[in-house]
Amino acid sequence: MKELRIGILGATGAVGQEMLRVLEEYGIPVSELRPLASARSAGGTVCFRDREIKIQEAAEDSFKGLDYVLGAVKNGMSRAFAPAIVESGAVYIDNSSAFRLDPDVPLVVPEINGEDAFTNKGIIANPNCSSTITLMAVAGLAKLSPIKSMVACTYQAVSGAGQKGFDELEGQMRAVLAGEKTESSVFPTQIAMNVIPFIGEELENLYTDEEMKMQNEGRRILHLPALKVSCTCVRVPVMRSHSISVTVRTERKISVEEARDAVRAYPGCRLVEDCQGRNYPTPLDTSNQDLVWVGRIREDLTDERGLTLWCCGDQIRKGAASNAVQILRLMAERG
Amino acid sequence: MKELRIGILGATGAVGQEMLRVLEEYGIPVSELRPLASARSAGGTVCFRDREIKIQEAAEDSFKGLDYVLGAVKNGMSRAFAPAIVESGAVYIDNSSAFRLDPDVPLVVPEINGEDAFTNKGIIANPNCSSTITLMAVAGLAKLSPIKSMVACTYQAVSGAGQKGFDELEGQMRAVLAGEKTESSVFPTQIAMNVIPFIGEELENLYTDEEMKMQNEGRRILHLPALKVSCTCVRVPVMRSHSISVTVRTERKISVEEARDAVRAYPGCRLVEDCQGRNYPTPLDTSNQDLVWVGRIREDLTDERGLTLWCCGDQIRKGAASNAVQILRLMAERG
Numbered sequence: 099m100k101e102l103r104i105g106i107l108g109a110t111g112a113v114g115q116e117m118l119r120v121l122e123e124y125g126i127p128v129s130e131l132r133p134l135a136s137a138r139s140a141g142g143t144v145c146f147r148d149r150e151i152k153i154q155e156a157a158e159d160s161f162k163g164l165d166y167v168l169g170a171v172k173n174g175m176s177r178a179f180a181p182a183i184v185e186s187g188a189v190y191i192d193n194s195s196a197f198r199l200d201p202d203v204p205l206v207v208p209e210i211n212g213e214d215a216f217t218n219k220g221i222i223a224n225p226n227c228s229s230t231i232t233l234m235a236v237a238g239l240a241k242l243s244p245i246k247s248m249v250a251c252t253y254q255a256v257s258g259a260g261q262k263g264f265d266e267l268e269g270q271m272r273a274v275l276a277g278e279k280t281e282s283s284v285f286p287t288q289i290a291m292n293v294i295p296f297i298g299e300e301l302e303n304l305y306t307d308e309e310m311k312m313q314n315e316g317r318r319i320l321h322l323p324a325l326k327v328s329c330t331c332v333r334v335p336v337m338r339s340h341s342i343s344v345t346v347r348t349e350r351k352i353s354v355e356e357a358r359d360a361v362r363a364y365p366g367c368r369l370v371e372d373c374q375g376r377n378y379p380t381p382l383d384t385s386n387q388d389l390v391w392v393g394r395i396r397e398d399l400t401d402e403r404g405l406t407l408w409c410c411g412d413q414i415r416k417g418a419a420s421n422a423v424q425i426l427r428l429m430a431e432r433g
Numbered sequence: 434m435k436e437l438r439i440g441i442l443g444a445t446g447a448v449g450q451e452m453l454r455v456l457e458e459y460g461i462p463v464s465e466l467r468p469l470a471s472a473r474s475a476g477g478t479v480c481f482r483d484r485e486i487k488i489q490e491a492a493e494d495s496f497k498g499l500d501y502v503l504g505a506v507k508n509g510m511s512r513a514f515a516p517a518i519v520e521s522g523a524v525y526i527d528n529s530s531a532f533r534l535d536p537d538v539p540l541v542v543p544e545i546n547g548e549d550a551f552t553n554k555g556i557i558a559n560p561n562c563s564s565t566i567t568l569m570a571v572a573g574l575a576k577l578s579p580i581k582s583m584v585a586c587t588y589q590a591v592s593g594a595g596q597k598g599f600d601e602l603e604g605q606m607r608a609v610l611a612g613e614k615t616e617s618s619v620f621p622t623q624i625a626m627n628v629i630p631f632i633g634e635e636l637e638n639l640y641t642d643e644e645m646k647m648q649n650e651g652r653r654i655l656h657l658p659a660l661k662v663s664c665t666c667v668r669v670p671v672m673r674s675h676s677i678s679v680t681v682r683t684e685r686k687i688s689v690e691e692a693r694d695a696v697r698a699y700p701g702c703r704l705v706e707d708c709q710g711r712n713y714p715t716p717l718d719t720s721n722q723d724l725v726w727v728g729r730i731r732e733d734l735t736d737e738r739g740l741t742l743w744c745c746g747d748q749i750r751k752g753a754a755s756n757a758v759q760i761l762r763l764m765a766e767r768g
Contacts (some may be wrong), residue, residue, distance in 0.1 A: 173707045210526040247735035251586035251678045253628045253667065267626075271606055273709070287709070290716045291602075291672055293588050295729060304689065304731035315736065330678040330743065332588065335670050337626055343586045343665040347735070354639065381628045394630060396639035399648065400582035402680070408630045408665065424690040 101129035109133030110261045116419035130298035150196040161186035184220035198223040208424045209366045226311040227417030234390040235409035238360030242349040247326040253334045253341040278389045339381035340413040345406040384410040436464035443505035444468030447595045451754035496521035519555035533558040543759045544701040545572045562645040562752030568727040570744035573695030578683040582661040586678040588669045632666040674716035675748040680741040719745040723755045
């Protein structure tokens with residue numbers, strides 16, 4: 099792989115910081131690392147390979163000479179800078195949801211639909227965290243028989259709200275233990291010792307935009323345009339990894355044994371058979387690593403062509419930063 | 434209602450203690466309250482209507498003269514004493530799972546199948562906590578059209594493991610905040626800042642016994658012997674109330690509006706329309722009260738005869754102690 103010039107748009111957030119770590123860990127050859135952020139964060143530094151690198155304020159002309167820009171900013175900022183990035187000739191790998199449903203923008207999980215990345219016109223979208231983790235867990239089944247529908251319930255960590263999500267949970271835990279009142283600003287109500295069955299904005303069909311991502315993004319990533327997904331997104335007081343309980347209906351019946359073999363063989367997945375005496379993962383087991391861990395595969399008792407399973411994955415890693423860097427690596431390896 | 438002589442078998446546990454509070458709160462006329470427990474707890478006292486009452490060690494002859502015995506002990510102790518209770522002439526309302534599937538023992542949620550209580554032969558079973566809360570939330574829909582199947586994912590509080598569950602979660606939270614190692618003895622691994630997708634014992638079909646309760650008990654309570662339920666039981670770091678995300682398929686299509694009306698009208702349910710600006714409940718909202726709160730009713734996108742909803746209820750109250758006392762009250766009111 100040739101040496102790459104890589105920009106990180108949103109280098110100071112939880113996902114941007116993780117992208118730096120993953121680039122290091124994967125040994126991606128980098129001749130220039132250019133951290134970019136909003137005016138508020140510019141002037142600070144980030145650490146990359148033991149060097150402190152000054153963060154520049156992102157502007158239209160910030161992307162000149164770069165091969166790739168990894169995006170870890172919100173939709174508005176992503177939309178604002180995407181044209182300038184494409185214009186500069188860099189490939190923009192965007193973690194926001196701004197372009198995920200744009201037919202001109204491939205939406206990619208490398209293990210599942212890596213080839214789609216090569217159809218890009220300058221932008222590649224990185225999927226939603228819960229979608230990536232769930233789709234990784236079921237992609238092996240989809241190879242055995244097309245998936246018709248899924249019913250998914252998530253158990254999503256506070257990391258989905260970035261560093262301020264961590265801080266709010268930790269502060270509330272201290273308050274609860276001290277018998278003090280808690281304050282909520284990141285989440286709609288107390289998350290410590292509670293769960294909140296609502297993430298995102300409510301749409302006309304009464305699902306949230308977060309919940310609809312699994313269907314909308316799943317259709318594109320699995321190449322199943324008729325896939326139906328009923329998803330309930332729930333925030334739980336967990337720091338990093340997301341978990342999903344998912345019931346999958348396929349065209350033909352898949353046995354539990356076949357499903358276990360498919361998950362075991364699927365790149366990027368780990369079938370949990372004995373994890374400290376348990377045959378299932380918990381979010382704590384899967385934090386700070388890239389694999390999606392799958393357990394509790396069993397027959398759906400309500401539909402003979404159904405299976406139900408449990409999966410966990412680090413939402414900042416495979417659910418965001420690692421998947422983006424894996425897309426970059428896939429592109430760069432082919433030159 | 435005549436004055437009642439009531440025994441509580443297992444008076445010192447979390448559920449037994451709550452039964453005492455509920456008897457007080459409901460203003461049940463009690464001429465004698467007889468707290469009974471294992472040898473370990475006997476000799477201590479419980480507080481009932483500002484009186485301290487000595488706890489007696491439960492023995493074969495402990496039940497003489499009682500009208501009702503409320504059971505809050507494990508299956509083994511329940512099985513051991515049930516014959517003596519029935520022999521004494523008292524009605525035994527048992528919170529354990531020992532008799533729940535016994536065709537001679539009615540399994541009762543008063544709002545749903547209260548009439549079944551009157552077919553008892555001395556024992557009435559109180560259902561599993563998650564089953565009661567879920568069935569309360571869907572019982573109004575079942576009146577509109579029979580339920581064919583449900584896919585349920587639970588978010589179960591540590592209270593399911595009694596006082597020692599509370600203590601383990603609180604101790605682990607302190608350890609985590611102090612940066613110390615946690616120890617787990619009640620739960621199979623750390624529950625603080627984690628979720629554990631396994632409650633109970635694994636059966637041959639790979640579901641746990643806890644997960645199968647919703648189907649087995651739901652069939653009896655809803656009088657739907659062919660009901661199919663795929664349930665995934667997950668422990669979450671919440672103190673008291675259980676939450677369940679459930680997708681319900683009925684024989685005919687029920688609209689969201691019809692479902693909302695049915696839940697709103699159902700005794701013991703509260704349809705959440707505006708709870709501090711939220712249109713859904715969280716477990717913290719529903720702790721220390723008896724209603725099952727329901728929100729987020731929406732169409733199942735994977736099945737046109739399906740609906741999906743979220744419900745929360747206090748598992749020690751409606752999920753255990755309150756439901757048992759409500760059965761007692763129902764029986765006593767009819768004399």
